[in-house]
Amino acid sequence: MNTSGRTRLDRLPEWTALGDHRERLRGTTLRELFAADPDRGSGYGLRVGDLWIDYSKNLVTGETLGLLRELAAATGVAGLRDAMFRGEKINTTEDRAVLHVALRAPRGAVIEVDGENVVPGVHRVLDRMDAFAEKIRTGEWTGHTGRPIRNVVNIGIGGSDLGPAMAYEALRPFTDRELTFRFVSNVDGADLYEALHGLDPAETLFIVASKTFTTIETVTNATSAREWLLDGLNAGQDAVARHFVALSTNAEKVAAFGIDTANMFEFWDWVGGRYSFDSAIGLSLMIAIGPEHFRELLNGFHLVDEHFRTAPPEANAPLLLGLLGVWYGGFFDAQSHAVLPYSHYLSRFTAYLQQLDMESNGKSVTRDGEPVSWQTGPVVWGTPGTNGQHAYYQLIHQGTKVIPADFIGFARPLPELPPRLAGQHDLLMANFFAQTQALAFGRTADEVRAEGVPEELVPHKTFRGDHPTTTILADELTPSVLGQLIALYEHKVFVQGAVWNIDSFDQWGVELGKVLARRIEPVLTGGTGTEGLDSSTAALTAAYRTLRGR
Ligand code: F6P
Numbered sequence: 001m002n003t004s005g006r007t008r009l010d011r012l013p014e015w016t017a018l019g020d021h022r023e024r025l026r027g028t029t030l031r032e033l034f035a036a037d038p039d040r041g042s043g044y045g046l047r048v049g050d051l052w053i054d055y056s057k058n059l060v061t062g063e064t065l066g067l068l069r070e071l072a073a074a075t076g077v078a079g080l081r082d083a084m085f086r087g088e089k090i091n092t093t094e095d096r097a098v099l100h101v102a103l104r105a106p107r108g109a110v111i112e113v114d115g116e117n118v119v120p121g122v123h124r125v126l127d128r129m130d131a132f133a134e135k136i137r138t139g140e141w142t143g144h145t146g147r148p149i150r151n152v153v154n155i156g157i158g159g160s161d162l163g164p165a166m167a168y169e170a171l172r173p174f175t176d177r178e179l180t181f182r183f184v185s186n187v188d189g190a191d192l193y194e195a196l197h198g199l200d201p202a203e204t205l206f207i208v209a210s211k212t213f214t215t216i217e218t219v220t221n222a223t224s225a226r227e228w229l230l231d232g233l234n235a236g237q238d239a240v241a242r243h244f245v246a247l248s249t250n251a252e253k254v255a256a257f258g259i260d261t262a263n264m265f266e267f268w269d270w271v272g273g274r275y276s277f278d279s280a281i282g283l284s285l286m287i288a289i290g291p292e293h294f295r296e297l298l299n300g301f302h303l304v305d306e307h308f309r310t311a312p313p314e315a316n317a318p319l320l321l322g323l324l325g326v327w328y329g330g331f332f333d334a335q336s337h338a339v340l341p342y343s344h345y346l347s348r349f350t351a352y353l354q355q356l357d358m359e360s361n362g363k364s365v366t367r368d369g370e371p372v373s374w375q376t377g378p379v380v381w382g383t384p385g386t387n388g389q390h391a392y393y394q395l396i397h398q399g400t401k402v403i404p405a406d407f408i409g410f411a412r413p414l415p416e417l418p419p420r421l422a423g424q425h426d427l428l429m430a431n432f433f434a435q436t437q438a439l440a441f442g443r444t445a446d447e448v449r450a451e452g453v454p455e456e457l458v459p460h461k462t463f464r465g466d467h468p469t470t471t472i473l474a475d476e477l478t479p480s481v482l483g484q485l486i487a488l489y490e491h492k493v494f495v496q497g498a499v500w501n502i503d504s505f506d507q508w509g510v511e512l513g514k515v516l517a518r519r520i521e522p523v524l525t526g527g528t529g530t531e532g533l534d535s536s537t538a539a540l541t542a543a544y545r546t547l548r549g550r
Helices: 013-025 030-036 062-074 077-085 100-104 119-138 162-170 189-196 216-233 237-243 251-257 280-289 291-310 317-331 349-361 393-398 425-441 445-450 455-461 479-500 508-525 535-547
Strands: 045-048 051-054 151-155 180-184 204-209 244-248 264-266 336-341 379-381 405-410 469-474
Touching (some): 013 062, 013 317, 030 425, 045 291, 045 317, 051 317, 051 479, 062 077, 062 317, 077 291, 077 479, 100 119, 100 291, 100 479, 119 291, 151 189, 151 216, 151 280, 162 180, 162 280, 162 349, 180 189, 180 280, 189 216, 204 216, 204 280, 216 237, 216 244, 237 244, 244 251, 244 280, 264 280, 280 291, 291 317, 291 479, 317 479, 336 349, 349 479, 393 425, 445 455, 508 535
Parallel strands (some): 151 180, 151 204, 244 264, 336 379, 336 405, 405 469
Antiparallel strands (some): 045 051, 051 469
16 A cells, blocks of 8 residues: 655665765764864754754755655655644554643643544643542542542553653652652553552542553553452452542543543544553553643643754754654664653653653554664663763763763752752763763774873773764753653654654564464463464473473
8 A cells, every 4th residue: 555655765865875975974083173164162052942952963965864854755754744743643553643732731721623623622631630639639539438549559550650650750859748659551560569568548539541451561560450449448349439540542542441431531543552651641641740740741741842843954853853764774873862851750761761752653654564774773872861871871881882972951950959069960961961071072093192092002991982962951851841752852853754754653573472462361371272373382381381280
């Protein structure tokens, strides 16, 4: 089926031109590029809302950027973006619109899907979430025994977990510290067991977050949580209503589980799981930080949406970041992309981006179903600085791989930190700046020799440099800034999918494992034999059964 009608990426003259340009650029160093242009540090930078994005330490020239923008024009990035904002069904394999941007559109906006303006529905749910969050925060909502809720447990996985869990950590200083929040995702019973440890069922609210409400991990954990609750309260089914709410698109399944649909906060099939955290899926976060801060977060998202929609190509940050990734994947054979936040609060940020990026762009056929012959989504990885510096940065500095990296940092620590700890911030940020400097410019053999290093150690102490980095600097990690950062990456991923001509909004690749797990489970429990399994899986499952005494 030819749905995009596009010329193959690798046959476009713009792609070939980039390949030729890459050859001409081979051997050019960042030292040379900075020497040739004394203003490069400020000239290769963009401001978007509260974010300053310095891309000067990338292996690009003005010509590279021009050629990349020509590629974006030739691959119809702007057209696809506009189609997304118009509510067209750009997720072709699932025949769905892709409208996470509607989740943060202002009340008066009009965005239509199948002729219906979806924005009023978004705000209706947000208003219900506001009211519910306030009831929990003020203690007005009580559990089955009349006690106020003190603990909130979000049960979900993937997009129904990573966003709220990440943002809860990111915005901790804005959270109500009197309430306890836990996030359960893994079907490993240990996850729920540890999350419930020390919690009083009478004061615990479960938020079951699942777009489909069929995800085996979530339904299994929710069923176990319900048993824990009812056992703990020594109560019947009627206790569920005060202790369980659902976030879903599937009212039927929610009701079948026993949750009153009056306690369901809906969203819609035009919200992809990994793009859902600013929908009802954010309820746990809203309870934690309060409705006002949640709205600030949405405004941050919206600010970057508008930037992406309207900024000209040469000043469009998601376009630029997306194209840089296309450049490194396509012409440097970069396999991965590191995201290195210099903020302890962003400890889950990269894990969140892994789903966003890798589930979106981990594809190997085009939207027309043709195999690609170019790199698509990179492996996204990273942990907060400075921890990584004492673990894997060695490989980035002196290993054999090209690893483009984003460094994210903040000028100010959050006001809550006591003076002594706030004082450590300069040291943190000195490391932040030093790393991108070292990665870009390295240390030549002559510089090493000039320090009196013995000749046999010179090769070991030489840093080749030219490791590309982008620095994203903001004043402070506020709800709005977090929204801006996430929207920046959402649209970056969009740009890359558009250039690579893949459907960034389906995730068929997760299905096979689910089907096979369903087939294997009865083998483990002894319900069926190993017939039909490959010899490795048959032997492994037989060993498992022996170890379990079955
Ligand atoms: O892993 C596949 C996936 O569908 C993700 O895209 C999604 O975020 C996750 O599972 C959870 O799905 P649901 O919200 O329907 O439980």
